[in-house]
Amino acid sequence: MDQKKVHEYLVKKPLVQVTKPFAQEVDVYKVNHKMFATLAIGNDGQTNDDGEVIWWLNLKCDPDEAISLRDTFPAVIPGYHMNKRLWNTVILDGTIAQGEIERMIDNSFNLVVENMPEKDRKAIALHL
Template identity: 80%
Template sequence: MDQHTAHEYLAKKPLVMVTKSFGQEVDVYKVNHKMFATLSVGNEGETDEDGNPIWWMNLKCDPDEAQSLRDIFSSVIPGYHMNKRLWNTVILDGSIPQGEIERMIDNSFNLVIANMPEKDRKAIEIHM
């Protein structure tokens, strides 16, 4: 999955807003003003075989699953500039299948809405 595909998948979630809360270089994806993802160029200066920058995506995650994903995928690391227990950074270097990244995005989105008041949660779920 590249950054364009990731952006499209994130932005198509119900009632999502994209902000620049952390500066112009970081897209922040929120639902009902609650962040569930960020997308930015990795800060390590890494590039792919064509010289394009490698993008990083932060996603919220269940703590047990967060560690499991880090054990399985070398491109999943503790959340960069985030609570490392609750967030993972997914390095979009092509090593993780797109379906798995979509599942991680879905889980992040669902974790965030699950912690909202029932009224807000139902307003979002009606669009799913």
Template identity: 80%
Template sequence: MDQQTVHEYLVNKPLVKVTQPFSKEVDVYKVNHKMFATLALGNDENNDANGEPIWWLNLKCDPDEALALRDMFTAVIPGYHMNKRLWNTIILDGTIPQNEIKRMIDNSFDLVVDNMPEKDKKIIAAHL
């Protein structure tokens, strides 16, 4: 998945807002004011074969699954600038299948929503 496809998938989740509290180069995706993803350009040394920058996606994750995903995919690393136990960084270099990235996004969204008060969960569920 490329940056644009990931962005579209993220913003099509119910009640998602995009903010840039850290800098204009980092999009932060929130549901009900709670962050579930960030999307930013990777480090300077992370360019594709054409010299184009590779985007990095931070997602919340169950701690056990976070470790398993890091073992399965070289493009999944501990969360960059995040709690490394609860967040993974997905390097969008084309090595992870699109459906797997969508599954990780869905899990991150669900983890955040599951920790909300019941009334907020119902409002979000009504938009699914």
């Protein structure tokens, strides 16, 4: 799954806004003003076999699942510039199936929504 497909999937979530509070190169995805993902060019300038830059996706994650994902996928590392217990970085190098990345995105979104007040959760649920 490349950066464009990831972006399209992220913005299809209900009530998502994209901001750039850190730098022009870092897209921050928020639901109801709460961050659930970031998407940026990897910090080490990696490129794929076609010479294209590899992007990094930060996602919120349950702490136990975060460790499990890191053990399962070499392209999942502790969250870059994030709380490493609660966030993972997914290196979009093509080694993780699209469905698995979408599942991780869904989990991140849901974790953030679950911690919102009930009226906000209900408003978001209307758009699901």
